[in-house]
Amino acid sequence: xxxxxxxxxxxxxxxxxxxxxxxxxxxxxxxxxxxxxxxxxxxxxxxxxxxxxxxxxxxxxxxxxxxx
Ligand code: SF4
Ligand code: SF4
Numbered sequence: 001x002x003x004x005x006x007x008x009x010x011x012x013x014x015x016x017x018x019x020x021x022x023x024x025x026x027x028x029x030x031x032x033x034x035x036x037x038x039x040x041x042x043x044x045x046x047x048x049x050x051x052x053x054x055x056x057x058x059x060x061x062x063x064x065x066x067x068x
Contacts, residue, residue, distance in 0.1 A: 003049035025056035
């Protein structure tokens, strides 16, 4: 798969609606491209590219994560 980047749409992202405030998308990322510093905080995206495996997008019920 081609290398890409992902972006979080912070207008859709609602950590308070995710189980225990844990970002399911960050949890699903095997490369730590997405990371959450603490529960209930917005996830951050590292500037590196990633393999575009789409696990993050599939894990986010709010559809807040996209490939760009
Ligand atoms: S990106 Fe999705 S899974 Fe992660 S905190 Fe936001 S709404 Fe929850
Ligand atoms: S597409 Fe895969 S590697 Fe890239 S941020 Fe999402 S889960 Fe991580």
